[in-house]
Amino acid sequence: MATNPGYEYANALKKYHEAKTVNEKLKALHEMLQTAPKHKSAENLLADIKAKIAKYKKMVEKEASQKRGKTKFSIKKEGSATICIVGTTNSGKSTLLKDLTNAKPEIAPYPFTTKKPEVGTLDYNGIKLQVIEIPPIVKNFRDTKNGLAFLSIIRMSDLVILMFNNDKEKKLLEDELYDIDIPILTYTNQSNLNDKIWNKLGLIKVYTKQPGKEKDYPPVALKKGSIVRELAEHVHKDFVKKFKFARVWGKSVKFNSQRVGMDHIMQDNDIVELHIK
């Protein structure tokens, strides 16, 4: 192990400048981060290295998603959110996909029935949610033939439903999916599953309404914490410019038909009547 940190850093910096590919740049940057001086006056340097790492990481991800677009397993995101059913073989993934959605996957008592992703649509009170089952997770999953393609489907999802038969399989899933940082719902049983999924997604559904009429159907799915402005934008881009006020029925107001402005934060199941000029 070298004892001259200045030398090691200079060496890493040289590698960085000579690097031809994004991955080489990233590798050199990580080396720079490890060997850079750590004292107070080097804070700017460290921040600069971290910013460069972030920049190149973004480029790698973009490249990966472009490649993903070309693979035979590419799936277009559809609906208000994408949910990925992930688990070991024979854990009931296809059965769940069939129960939740309109999909008709093959279900068999022998392992590895599902070889490619299966897609269905879950209708949650009028909100369309895309549900994808990927083939079973096995040991060293990312080194399997299509492992990376399936992992990138997990990464583009908004929620993972995790299925397994026992603790050993649970451990396998944790080991194989250690760097997945999207919300996970561990499957226990079917009861209230649709509500559990909805609550984990961090979305609200709000109903638009015309003056003097019943609420519209289907509702609109928006991120939790969304304001009336975001609903108006969703309905029509001109609505924001023409906006006068809104009337709201539901949990976010003190009384029904309350008049609110564009900054009003809505809640799940609110009914919103947009008034425009």
Ligand SMILES: Nc1nc2c(ncn2[C@@H]2O[C@H](COP(=O)(O)OP(=O)(O)O)[C@@H](O)[C@H]2O)c(=O)[nH]1
């Ligand atoms: N005992 C039991 N069997 C199940 C359950 N879910 C699915 N199965 C059975 O397990 C087998 C594999 O199911 P499948 O949905 O294809 O699992 P996958 O390999 O994870 O997609 C089939 O024979 C199913 O009938 C369950 O909750 N309990």
Ligand SMILES: [Mg+2]
């Ligand atoms: Mg299956």
